[in-house]
Amino acid sequence: MTVTRERAAVVGAGPAPARDARRSGAAFPVHLAMLAWAVVTALPLLWAVVSSFKTDNEILNDPWSLPASPQFDNWSRAWTQASIGRYFLNSVIVVGGALLLTMLLGSLVAYALARYEFRGNRLVYYTFVAAMFFPVFLALVPLFFVVQQLGLLGTYPGLILVYAAYAVPFTVFFLHAFFRTLPGEVAEAAFIDGCSHSGVFFRVMLPMARPGLVAVGIFNFLGLWNQYLLPLVLNPDPDRYVLAQGLAALSVSQGYRSDWSGLFAGLTIAMLPVLVAYVAFQRHIRAGMTAGAVK
Amino acid sequence: MRHGRWRFLAGALVPALVLHAVFVLSPYAQAFYLSLTDWTGVAGEARFVGAGNYARLGGDSLFLHAVRNNAVMLVVVPLVTIGIGLFLANMMHLGGHGGRRGIAGSGAYQIVYFFPQLLSLVVIAVLWGFVYNPNNGLLNGALRAVGLDGLTRSWLASPSLALVAVMAVLVWSSVGFYVVLFSAAIDSIPRELFEAALLDGAGGWATFRTVTFPLVRESVHVAFVYLGIAALDAFAVVQVMTVGPGGPDGATEVIGLSLYRNAFQYGKFGYASAMGVALFFATLTLAVLALRSGRRERLELA
């Protein structure tokens, strides 16, 4: 696992090898292939953004046209009438709450398992980590009834708890490696200075694990933000739909009004924050991804 | 100190363990029991039916369609995704003159490639539903624009193409992640190995075969497991995008969709749980096979 850490650091420096390369001379076909995939990737996304400014008629009649005049109204309609604004807020509440809970519980467990020897340590670790490889579908039916019997069906706390429960295993798995590689001397020094166990964790170890926390935090955010199956089953109340759920409902059953431009605007509203956040944080994501996935 | 240690450990582990036990472990455990009953969701009415649900699975043609489709996806999606991903990652690093230096703009490419990974599969499915629209979708629009009208199809409504269309979306959405993953793995290959290969006069393909691939093999294994798990799911894309959904006539049915429909539309919770257990064993087999072959190769390399 030490390797993981080092690699993460290396990659964390971004696409450095590319940067110092001579800029010229890559074979033309290579560029063409790279460009082709970039177009295939970006075109549908750009198309959605452009379509969100078109009128329904423009969308229906000419998929390739640009909007004659940009319809900003689509966005406000999607936000209010199609309830995207509400779904967005629901997503923020649920994902925000679940993310905090996941990070807190996950880092505590990972730290306790990584830095303390006790009987059953490995058992607890594998109990968490094994769950990463179980298909959620297996748990789906009983989970519905568990949540229902707790009276948490279609509530924010219910979703937050379930989201966190399913995000903790990956967090533990990921952070466990980080905490193991942190030097022990600092913690020992802190103990000698009279820090309590929790003091050492919160004031010393957690700050030291910051790169790992950021990486896993971003991953958890993406996973939770894009979660669909769990809310579909556990969150039947349209007023509390999260974004992915709301968009699916809008596209499949656009209420009693057809509104493509509004739907495209809704898609764009759902896409943009994540894309912008990614471009801002992409180094951390790449670092975290490599550290987590390459063992 | 000792007392504080146990108190801290309890405080750190117990809340997460409780959460884990209630919402993760207990549902998984219950699923196995439920799959042996005919439970329809009304408490007190679950009858033990033994292996009855599993026997029915074999006669459920829609479920068999689902198994077949998941199996096809399990083979095709990882192969194609990893193929494209390795190709692009390799190009990025070997495209420049003089070996592993990367071509201009590879950082930007990686950022763009990664975009779909950030989006919910629901967003992707809604978007591609419009792309595939036979009359005003992006795809047929593009074909018509370049005069290839003869190639326009009703992509999601034709039994032979619908599954391909679904797989294309899955590949599209995951390639970027693996480009970044593989290219990081290539980054970590010692530079000298490439230089040596270059001195030996090895071409691009030979370098890839003898140097790059053996050293990124582990990443490829990880990718197979992840993509395999994704291919066994595919629920969101199929449920939102396809005709029916799961159609036409079961052509894009997947196990997850069958399970969801049986549980939450038909109320056959016991039967649906049996599907979940079947899916679990499929996933388990996949993981064990992948890990085993991974270990064997590691031994061979050592």
Place this chain on the structure above:
Amino acid sequence: MNRSPESGPHPTRRTVLRAAATAGVALPVLSACVTGGSDDQDRAAGNTGTKNADNPLGVKADAPLEVVIFKGGYGDEYAKRAETLYTQKYPGAKIDHQGVQKIGEALQPRFVANTPPDVVDNTGASRLDIATLVSAKQVSDLSELLDAPAFDDPSRTVRDTLLPGVVADGTFDTVPLTLNFTYTVWGLWYSKPLFAAKGWTFPTTWDDMLTLCATIKAAGIAPWTYQGKYPEYINDPLLGMAAKTGGPALVKAVDNLEPNAWRAPGLLGAAEAFAELAGKGYLMSGSEALSHTEAQAAWSQGKAAIIPCGSWLESEQKGVTPANFDMVMAPVPARTTADVLKHTAVQAASSESFLVPAKAKNPAGGMEYLRILFSKQSAKAFAETAGTLPAVAGATDGLTLSSGLGSVRDAVRAAGTETFTYRFRTWYAPLAKAVDDATGELVNRRITASQWSDRIQKAADGLAKDSTVKKYTR
């Protein structure tokens, strides 16, 4: 969002997502009632008055009344107007009105605690599962209400003022327990001005339909389109046509899973008709992959002349329908000259389900409230704003309705007592899926009519044999 068909006994595909959740939520929600109701004292004691001609249900004039209304697409103003009428008649009665969106969440604990309200509009995505309520004996028998004189026409009983099929839709094992307030009709839609301009007449026989389709196609318009992503839409006219040929006996045989029901000449004939429609290229190309909104938009843009849909179409298309499109609905043409039902017969079902809880404190008041709500004047007021047909006969008389709603009313009037509805869709969802899949294949010419009926018959036989599935009969 809560158009009548969404909550009705005949769910359209638009309910799929929502029904998914509902089936899961609603089924188990009330299971506690079955065992939980130990408190059996008569809550209604002391809340009944003397019955007389003016007060046929024996309402105690000053007993308070609690009304819980689903506040969805129709709002709850119509219910408040009926409450006003109630207090005009019983000025001493205090009415507690609640307009809520989540009936299940609001009322489930109250049913469990045996303190339900007096009237419930059990509608919407999170409504209570009626089968569970019924088996827990939580719903009052409405026979007394149905046999009472109508509120604004004492010469007729409430039963006689309802549109055909409404009482049956709310009857469970011969006992009427719920009363549905809105009425949905299925048919074929076209633009009246378009047909007038082209000199086309909507056909009443299938042969004429084929002739007309040839004419429409020659004019450069696709004769039909359909909501191909959800094949149940094209199923409706197909099964409707079969029902006309075979009459109620055919519908009943299908619903009762009788052997060879799907091989009836009526069904085979209808399947052949639709195979022919597809075979002659009368379905707009690409329809097979279009969602309901996409197909309906293509239709309202004039790319296709005819589309099958239920009576919610006009509201659903509000906003994308061009001015002066004036859509109208017509019944499905007759396949043969020997059809059992007239060509004017329509597929129709009621929804927006009202009930009086068995443990209500003021059940007489609850029924009296329904008597007022189902009066002609209340229903009329509803029709004026809701854009949908109420379940009360003649409620829209004298009203100026929109083109679509007007045509629906006319179709209902022309049908008279000849309305029909298939129940297998709600009773046996897996069979409905098998039918949808087969019909999708049929209209894409991948299977023949006889293969279509063989496939479905096999699915129906399998279901009939399956002892784990609860069976219903009609």
